Amino acid sequence: MAKQDRAIRTRQSILVAAARVFEERGYQAATISEILAAAGVTKGALYFHFQSKEDLAEGVLAEQDQQLAVPSRACKVQELADVVLLHAYRLQTDPMVRAGVRLALDQRAQGLDRSGPFLRWREIGTDLLMRAQVQGELLPHVDPAETAGIVVGSFAGIQAMSQALTDYQDLTLRVSELLRHLLPSITMSSVLTALDLTPQRGEKVCTEIEQERLELAAQEERDAARQEPATVS
Amino acid sequence: MAKQDRAIRTRQSILVAAARVFEERGYQAATISEILAAAGVTKGALYFHFQSKEDLAEGVLAEQDQQLAVPSRACKVQELADVVLLHAYRLQTDPMVRAGVRLALDQRAQGLDRSGPFLRWREIGTDLLMRAQVQGELLPHVDPAETAGIVVGSFAGIQAMSQALTDYQDLTLRVSELLRHLLPSITMSSVLTALDLTPQRGEKVCTEIEQERLELAAQEERDAARQEPATVS
Numbered sequence A, B: 001m002a003k004q005d006r007a008i009r010t011r012q013s014i015l016v017a018a019a020r021v022f023e024e025r026g027y028q029a030a031t032i033s034e035i036l037a038a039a040g041v042t043k044g045a046l047y048f049h050f051q052s053k054e055d056l057a058e059g060v061l062a063e064q065d066q067q068l069a070v071p072s073r074a075c076k077v078q079e080l081a082d083v084v085l086l087h088a089y090r091l092q093t094d095p096m097v098r099a100g101v102r103l104a105l106d107q108r109a110q111g112l113d114r115s116g117p118f119l120r121w122r123e124i125g126t127d128l129l130m131r132a133q134v135q136g137e138l139l140p141h142v143d144p145a146e147t148a149g150i151v152v153g154s155f156a157g158i159q160a161m162s163q164a165l166t167d168y169q170d171l172t173l174r175v176s177e178l179l180r181h182l183l184p185s186i187t188m189s190s191v192l193t194a195l196d197l198t199p200q201r202g203e204k205v206c207t208e209i210e211q212e213r214l215e216l217a218a219q220e221e222r223d224a225a226r227q228e229p230a231t232v233s
Helices: A003-025 A032-039 A043-049 A053-066 A076-093 A095-105 A115-134 A144-166 A171-185 A201-232 B003-025 B032-039 B043-049 B053-066 B076-093 B095-105 B115-134 B144-166 B171-185 B201-232
Strands: none
Touching: A003 A032, A003 A043, A003 A053, A003 A095, A032 A043, A032 A053, A053 A095, A053 A115, A076 A095, A076 A115, A076 A144, A076 A171, A076 A201, A095 A115, A095 A144, A115 A144, A115 B144, A144 A171, A144 B115, A144 B144, A144 B171, A171 A201, A171 B144, A171 B171, B003 B032, B003 B043, B003 B053, B003 B095, B032 B043, B032 B053, B053 B095, B053 B115, B076 B095, B076 B115, B076 B144, B076 B171, B076 B201, B095 B115, B095 B144, B115 B144, B144 B171, B171 B201
8 A cells, every 4th residue: 555545544544533532522522532542543643634623623524525526417406406415315324424514513612613614515505506597497586605505504404403303314305305395496497397306316326426436446447457567568 | 579470580590590501511511500600599499490400401492482482473374484583583682592592403412302392393383384274375285294394404504504604693684595495385476475584574573572562561560550459448
């Protein structure tokens, strides 16, 4: 394994440990020693990647942003729905995503900039809705930034309610219901009829992304195998 | 002051103190001693009203439910909007309401039943939407319980986002936007045009309730004054 790969893996395993400790103990109560113990790395390794507890939390928060990418769609409202439904599915299944959302909503995480994820999510939503607008998918009155804020804010609450009532068991169903309540107010009806907003959509998109990743990796391996003899000779 | 009035006031001042301590310290970190100090009552008085910290938190949570009552409206969708917009206005202005919402969303408040407020709010919403349905205000496909869950959940998130980004400065505006996104998907258009969903609506309803309360108190005083001579003679 290259040195860089190893550093990336160490950083990742520290973040996974931090996510777990933040989720169990809450941001304020969590300590660096607990995260060290959970990660099983040396103090030096941890401080090489992260300067402070705040830094670790920002890392967990940033990690989930990377999870928001979905395959591009011709219909931008569908792409927005895919981002939202995939995120719901990952919240059900990925502890790192769960920890990030909890940190963003932790009202006692003092010193931590919790506005970051809200702002970044709203930016992603605004961007997609602006492209939907250019393509004529939206009703004429829509303000993309306003609607993006509503989508992000209401998603945050629906997930909190689902967590409190069913420990995320009904999350994909509730988020599907949310989209069916929000999108008819902003989307042309001809576009609405073509959307897939079912609770299963998030898992489908997730499988699609995994498939693409595997194909890309296989392709890279084939390319590397083809080049190797050339390098040796 | 009658003995009963005094007991009600003591209970109320303990709840206000508990709300403040829970909001500052979080449910898990807060202690009964801190609440005692903040309330300025004796240990005996506190334990007369509340058995435990959990009991105090339940009291704070229950308190805000009572705040959700609004004057009855001919249009039940407007009445639902009034409940939501009034609650947004109170969140901006009333520390007790704020503490209740934070407790309900406190993901580390272990041992505390946080599902209570979500369920009660959803019940209130379901009831109003069922009455709206009977009156023909809703589109035919609407499931009142489902829509009520979406309204409650998305409100919870919009308030968390408003708190994180603007310390509730934009809350009434955002909640007004939320309703303008949700209601067109469930309400007959003839009803929609008659709704007041402006950000100022919550304050108006609050003033209306205060006015009614003052008139009722004045009426009671007049009734008492009229009866007094009869009691003396």
